Amino acid sequence: MVDLASRLAASINADHVLDLSRTLIATPSVNPFNDPTRPGVREAEVADLYAEELRSSGMTVERVDVVEGRPNLIGRTGDPSGPSLMLAGHLDTVGVNGYDDPFDPRVANGRLYGRGSCDMKAALACFVEVARILDESGVELRGQLLIGAIADEEDRMLGSMHFGQHGPRVDHCIVGEPTDLAICPAHKGQLGTIITTSGHAVHSSVPEEGINAIAKMGKVIAAFDGYNEELRAAAPHPMCGTGSFNLGVITGGEIVSTVADHCSLEVDRRLLPGETFDDVVAQYRSRLDPIAHDDPEFTYDIAGFSMTSEALDTPLDHPVVAASAAAYEWASGRTANITAFTGCTDAPNLGAPAVILGPGSLSQAHSLNEWVEIDQLSTATKIYLHAALALLT
Numbered sequence: 001m002v003d004l005a006s007r008l009a010a011s012i013n014a015d016h017v018l019d020l021s022r023t024l025i026a027t028p029s030v031n032p033f034n035d036p037t038r039p040g041v042r043e044a045e046v047a048d049l050y051a052e053e054l055r056s057s058g059m060t061v062e063r064v065d066v067v068e069g070r071p072n073l074i075g076r077t078g079d080p081s082g083p084s085l086m087l088a089g090h091l092d093t094v095g096v097n098g099y100d101d102p103f104d105p106r107v108a109n110g111r112l113y114g115r116g117s118c119d120m121k122a123a124l125a126c127f128v129e130v131a132r133i134l135d136e137s138g139v140e141l142r143g144q145l146l147i148g149a150i151a152d153e154e155d156r157m158l159g160s161m162h163f164g165q166h167g168p169r170v171d172h173c174i175v176g177e178p179t180d181l182a183i184c185p186a187h188k189g190q191l192g193t194i195i196t197t198s199g200h201a202v203h204s205s206v207p208e209e210g211i212n213a214i215a216k217m218g219k220v221i222a223a224f225d226g227y228n229e230e231l232r233a234a235a236p237h238p239m240c241g242t243g244s245f246n247l248g249v250i251t252g253g254e255i256v257s258t259v260a261d262h263c264s265l266e267v268d269r270r271l272l273p274g275e276t277f278d279d280v281v282a283q284y285r286s287r288l289d290p291i292a293h294d295d296p297e298f299t300y301d302i303a304g305f306s307m308t309s310e311a312l313d314t315p316l317d318h319p320v321v322a323a324s325a326a327a328y329e330w331a332s333g334r335t336a337n338i339t340a341f342t343g344c345t346d347a348p349n350l351g352a353p354a355v356i357l358g359p360g361s362l363s364q365a366h367s368l369n370e371w372v373e374i375d376q377l378s379t380a381t382k383i384y385l386h387a388a389l390a391l392l393t
Contacts, residue, residue, distance in 0.1 A: 020053060091151055102370075
């Protein structure tokens, strides 16, 4: 298999990978978040371009609009009766406010600059190159290679949740988020929650006649004092460490001359593998219910989840981890760095054992000067190719 991988890797067209990366960057696909969708502020335009690239590389392509103008793409090649590997990545990017020329990709100092360069259009270009090489080589796969291009990773993960619910089912998955080519079989989950307090509005000249929801929120904030210390004292996960908590956004009241009758606090909790969203909400209530018991004017509600992402915990002895590590060592000549990914990803929603592995650094993602090392594009392509051959031939 190593001889085959070496022969096929010799046909990697680094210029094509770079050119496609630049074309994808130059095709805006900003996540609309809560704004209306329109060309460039949705995934439709880049999906059209990417679907054509997949077809040109010998894949059949299915498009499913998760929301109007916001599709998932699924490319397929090989034998569907055998094991399957999906190379997966998201089509959307974060916004560009304050970013000079975000969609004008440029090359300088061995780097490719532009919005989406590392998060994660470079990896999408590498995936296409793997499909092209396999198609042109005539190698017979004893399984199926899929390429999943997913919508809405940067916000509510609607694309990956739709994929997980409706399929197709896959046996192994490599998600090309930027890891500097480290192998990441685990990451924490995320739960964003909105806690609200209610009051009674009156004129601010007679505050004693009202109930100030902002003041009541002060009790909520105080109740979480020491929570991070408690989380850090718990037994750590061997790769992810301990959980964490953050007070993120607070809003309340209407005008300064009125006692506030509402206040909301958005909090962020990072979960370890094995923790559930219900576990976290129960922890919150254990801190807030005693306040409500002691203060009859204190009312709160956990109003909903603003961000949800499950934790990832793929066993280290799973074939997709072993194949990814072996592929990295073959492609780079160095020992693989197997570690936890810092952020959250689509991977837990996709319904398959997965690793996170891609070109670029997470520290560059979402920045106003995003870039990826160009040399990593060829190395990443070699890794994905080797892993596919290991798992599917």
